Amino acid sequence: xxxEEKIETASREKLKSLQEERLAETIERAAKSPYYxxxxxxxxxxxxxxxxxxxxxxxxKDDLRASYPSGMVAxxxxxxxxxxxxxxxxxxxxxxxxxxxxxxxxxxxxxxxLYAVGVRKSDVFQNMMSYGLFTGGLGxxxxxxxxxxxxxxxxxxxxxxxxxxxxxxxxxxxxxTPSYLLHMGxxxxxxxxxxxxxxxxxxxxxxxxxxxxxxxxxLEEIFKIKVYNCYGLSEMNGPGVAFECExxxxxxLWEDHYLAEIIDPVTGEALPDGEEGELVLTTxxxxxxxxxxxxxxxxxxxFKGKCACGRTHRRIARIKGRSDDMFIVKGVNIFPSxxxxxxxxxxxxxxNYLIELDRKEGLDILSVxxxxxxxxxxxxxxxxRNLQEDLREKLRHVILVTPxxxxxxxxxxxxxxxxxxxxxxxxxx
Ligand code: ADP
Ligand code: ZN
Numbered sequence: 001x002x003x004e005e006k007i008e009t010a011s012r013e014k015l016k017s018l019q020e021e022r023l024a025e026t027i028e029r030a031a032k033s034p035y036y037x038x039x040x041x042x043x044x045x046x047x048x049x050x051x052x053x054x055x056x057x058x059x060x061k062d063d064l065r066a067s068y069p070s071g072m073v074a075x076x077x078x079x080x081x082x083x084x085x086x087x088x089x090x091x092x093x094x095x096x097x098x099x100x101x102x103x104x105x106x107x108x109x110x111x112x113x114l115y116a117v118g119v120r121k122s123d124v125f126q127n128m129m130s131y132g133l134f135t136g137g138l139g140x141x142x143x144x145x146x147x148x149x150x151x152x153x154x155x156x157x158x159x160x161x162x163x164x165x166x167x168x169x170x171x172x173x174x175x176x177t178p179s180y181l182l183h184m185g186x187x188x189x190x191x192x193x194x195x196x197x198x199x200x201x202x203x204x205x206x207x208x209x210x211x212x213x214x215x216x217x218x219l220e221e222i223f224k225i226k227v228y229n230c231y232g233l234s235e236m237n238g239p240g241v242a243f244e245c246e247x248x249x250x251x252x253l254w255e256d257h258y259l260a261e262i263i264d265p266v267t268g269e270a271l272p273d274g275e276e277g278e279l280v281l282t283t284x285x286x287x288x289x290x291x292x293x294x295x296x297x298x299x300x301x302x303f304k305g306k307c308a309c310g311r312t313h314r315r316i317a318r319i320k321g322r323s324d325d326m327f328i329v330k331g332v333n334i335f336p337s338x339x340x341x342x343x344x345x346x347x348x349x350x351x352n353y354l355i356e357l358d359r360k361e362g363l364d365i366l367s368v369x370x371x372x373x374x375x376x377x378x379x380x381x382x383x384x385r386n387l388q389e390d391l392r393e394k395l396r397h398v399i400l401v402t403p404x405x406x407x408x409x410x411x412x413x414x415x416x417x418x419x420x421x422x423x424x425x426x427x428x429x
Contacts, residue, residue: 001310003115003147004108007256008311015255015312016050022284023047023259027056030290035063035071053259058268058280058293061086064094064235073097075288085133086234087208087419093133096234099288103142106237109254110143113243116252116311117228118203119173121148126171128180129208130156130418135238136208140175140230143240149173156180156417159187170200175230178211178219179420182351185222186371186410196224205230207239209419210321212337214344229318235294236281242316250303250315257285260314261293262301265323276301278323279316297322299335327357327423329364334399336422339368342394348373348387350410357425364427367404368395374410 002008010018024047030036031045039057047053064072073080081100085093098106119125125144131137137155144151152165156177162184165171176184181204188195201223206216207230216227231251232239241258242251253260258281262271265278279296283289299322303315321335328334336355343349350371358365370391376384384407392405414421 003112008112008116008313010256010312012312018256019050019259019284020047022256023050023053023282026282026284026286026290027292029074029287030072030292031074033072033074033289035067036074036290036292050259053261053282053293054270056292058263058295059291060295061091061094061235061297064291065092068092069095070097072289072291074290075099080288083133084135084138084234084238087134094235096237097288098237098286102237102286102288105257105285106139106240107142107146109237109257110139110240111146112254113230113240113252114140114143114147114149114173114205116243116245116309117205117226118246119144119147119149119205123147123149123172123203124152124169125149125173125175126152126154126162126165126169128154128156128162128174128176128417134418135232135234136175136177139232139238139240140205144173144175159184159417163188163191163193166199166201172200173203173205174201175205175207177208177416177418177420178206178215179209179352179416180418181206181219181223181227182215183415183417185219186351186415190411195222199223201225203228207231210319210325210337212341212344213318214341218344231298231316231319233296233298235291235296236283237286241281245307245309245311247307247309249307250317252307252311252313253316255313258282259284260302260316263295265297265299273302274304276317276320297324299323299326325423327425329357329366329399329401332400334366334401338398339395340422342391342398343368343370346387346391346394348376349391350374352410352413352415353422354413355423357423357427359427365404366399366401367406369406369408369413371410371413372407376407377409 082098129136204227228244232241242253261280262277271277299320300316352371354369356367396402
C-alpha cells in the first residue's frame with residue numbers, strides 16, 4: 001500500500017513538529033542566498049512556529065526572474081548537480097538548481113506518489129512527457145526507476161513510435177498531459193485502433209496542465225484505464241508535490257516536504273481552511289535553492305477530513321486553473337476549466353476545443369470552437385444544430401455569458417503534445 005508508510009501515515013502532531021523544525025532550517029538556509037539574504041536583512045530569522053511564516057514576504061515568479069540566473073541558490077555552486085527550468089507558459093522561464101540530496105528527495109517523493117496509485121516493479125512505464133529542462137520528463141523518470149519499473153524515456157510527441165512501444169513492450173503505465181492523451185485517442189481511432197482494446201495500459205498518470213474531473217472520466221472511459229492526477233511545478237522541484245491516491249478524492253500534498261498556505265490572490269491575505277484561493281508553497285527540505293512562500297498562482301482549496309487510504313497529509317482539490325488563466329468577459333470571471341467540464345460531459349463532443357476572445361465595437365465576444373465526433377458530420381444538419389444549441393445553453397448556464405459556439409470536425413484544431421494553449425485572447429493583441 002505505502003512506499004514510506006511511517007511518514008505517509010504520521011500523526012498530524014508529528015507532521016507539524018517536523019514542519020516547524022524544517023521551516024526554521026529553511027529560513028536560515030535561504031538567508032544564505034544573495035536574493036533572500038538581502039530581502040531578510042534585519043529580520044529575525046528564528047522561527048516561533050508555523051504561523052511565523054507570515055512575517056516573510058511572498059515570492060513571485062517575477063522575483064525569480066529578477067534573481068535570474070542563480071540569485072536564490074543557497075549552496076556552494078560546487079554542490080549543485082542539476083538545473084531545471086519552468087516551461088515558460090507565462091513568460092521567460094525561471095531556473096531551479098538542485099544538489100544531489102535534492103534530486104534524491106524529489107525522486108523519493110515521486111516514487112511515493114506513483115506507488116500510491118499502484119505502480120510496481122513489474123510495470124512498464126512509458127514517460128510521454130518532454131525530457132530536458134522541463135521537469136515532467138526526468139522527474140517522473142527517476143521516481144519510476146526507483147520503484148524498479150522498466151522506464152521508457154520516449155518523451156512527448158512522435159505518436160507512431162509511442163504506439164509501437166505501447167504495443168511491442170506491453171506498456172502498463174503512461175505519464176502524459178491530458179491534452180496529449182485526448183489527442184492520442186483521436187489518432188488511434190483514425191488509424192482504426194481501439195484505445196481500450198489495443199494495449200495493456202492500466203494506469204495513466206496525468207499532470208502539467210489543468211483538466212476537469214469530466215475529462216478524467218472521459219479518458220478513463222475511452223481507454224478503459226485508471227487516470228490519476230499528479231501536480232507540481234518546477235519551482236517546487238516539479239511533478240510530485242501533490243499526488244492522488246487510489247481513492248481519487250483529492251491530491252495528497254506531501255507536507256513533510258512543503259508548507260502550504262492558501263491566500264486570496266488579490267489581497268494576499270491568508271484564507272481560512274477549506275476556502276478556495278491561491279496556493280502558496282515553501283520548500284522544507286531543499287538545500288540547493290530553498291524557496292519561501294512561493295505564489296504558485298494555482299487556484300485550489302484544502303479538503304476537510306481524512307482520506308480513507310490512511311495517509312494523513314492533507315488533500316488539495318484538483319487545480320481549477322491559474323489565477324492568470326482566468327479571463328473576464330463582460331465583467332464575468334471565467335476559468336477555462338468551467339467550459340471544459342461542460343464540453344466533456346456532453347455526448348457528441350470529441351476531444352479538443354479552443355476558446356477565443358475578441359472585442360467588437362467595445363463589446364467582448366467569447367467563442368468556443370469544439371471538435372465534434374465525425375458521425376455528426378455525415379448525419380443531417382438538424383442534429384448538428386441541436387447539439388450547437390444545446391452546448392450554447394449549457395455553457396451560458398455555467399459561465400453566465402452566451403458564447404458563440406462553432407462545431408468543427410475532429411482533428412481540425414491545433415493539437416498539443418505538451419502543455420495545451422486553450423485560450424486565445426485577441427483583445428490584447
Ligand atoms: P510554467 O509555470 O512555466 O508552466 P512548470 O513547468 O513548472 O512551468 O509548470 C507548473 C505549472 O503547471 C503549475 O503551476 C500548474 O499551473 C500547472 N500544473 C502542473 N500540474 C498540474 C495538474 N496536475 N493540474 C493542473 N495544473 C497543473
Ligand atoms: Zn488518500
